[in-house]
Amino acid sequence: MYSKHTELFGILGYPLGHTLSPWIHNTLFQLSGYDGVYLVFENKRWNEIGLRPLLELGVRGVSVTIPFKEWAYSQANIVCKASQTMGSSNTLLFREGIEAVNTDGTGAVRSILEANPDLLDPNQEKQILVLGSGGSAKGIIFSIAESLQKKAKLGKIQRKVKILARNEFATKEILNSLGNPEWLGVTTNEKSLEEAENYDLVIHTTPVGMKGFGGKPILNSDFFTKKHTLFDIVYNPLETDLVKQAKKKKAEIIPGYHMLLYQGIRQFELFTNIQTKQKWIRKVESLLLKQLKNRN
Structure with a gap:
């Protein structure tokens, strides 16, 4: 009515x-x-x-x-x-x-906090791996920064966030827009694979895996173990290939939707x-x- x-x-x-x-x-x-x-x-x-x-x-x-x-x-x-x-x-x-x-970033942060608040605890030394450097990555990293800063003891953020992306210019833009904080950095596929055990949360922000969108995921599927949580923000299909690969390794999944x-x-x-x-x-x-x- x-x-x-x-x-x-x-x-x-x-x-x-x-x-x-x-x-x-x-x-x-x-x-x-x-x-x-x-x-x-x-x-x-x-x-x-x-x-x-x-x-x-x-x-x-x-x-x-x-x-x-x-x-x-x-x-x-x-x-x-x-x-x-x-x-x-x-x-x-x-x-x-x-x-x-x-509200994109706040939506992502709330999704993570609802799943497991420890994943955004700034006082833990585990790291977050963000895949991609587009608009979604920028918004999510900005909101993660806000969340970490609010909860950090004595203003010191122990938890590191690393960006794994193909576009170097866009990655530098994200770092610069946030003032190049020491907790935020860049990594490579090879290095992230070597340091896989240092991460507990992976956030996939690219359209790879979306219905009608081709391409290979940036991250090697061998990365995942049961100690990881994957948050793939693609929601159509409900399970991307990356999510299926992570599930096979018993990783926790935060649904993209x-x-x-x-x-x-x-x-x-x-x-x-x-x-x-x-x-x-x-x-x-x-x-x-x-x-x-x-x-x-």
Whole structure:
């Protein structure tokens, strides 16, 4: 049921034929009793059209996906620190002006913390291996940095984060954007394999393994043991080849769709100023998993 008081939200991007965001947000509106509806704004020319049509329609906020995250950031007059550091945003709020927020990294960090808080304990000497240096890697590493800094005793982070990526320029960009902290560094495939026992968490951020996307994983499958946890942020298919290889070695797995779930929950909270209840999260996760299984 919609009325003249119903608030409009949506997702902005192209293509959007397979987006699952409406399932997340419209379910949360229903469960919370919030008078809102979440629509799909699909167009390949948003950077030419601009935001005026949405503002005139009275839209209150949008999720932003590829290829418009950098453009979305440039449209805002208020930006969060994560957006500023990354130069991209996945959320726009239309309030007093246009506010840009990035919830990708916070969604990833929450996925990890829900699985095992020790994996982001800054006082442990185990290391985190991040595969890739694109926008997702940047956002996740920024949020990991925030999480580690908050919990570090005497401000000293023992836990190291290493980036394994093919794009050296993008890797240097991540290091520079975070001020080249001593806990953040770069590694190679060979070196990471030699030092495999030093790592307890591997985060795969590249599109390799995604449905319709070819290529080989950066990391050698011999890396994994039962002492590792793999978080592959690809969620379609539900299990990538990398995940299957890690499972064979008895590694723990954090499902990729958890990042989609938790970044969407954070967006819902920003849209509505409502704190999400645990029972709502369980309901949305169940629906999300059902949808993904139907599509696999």
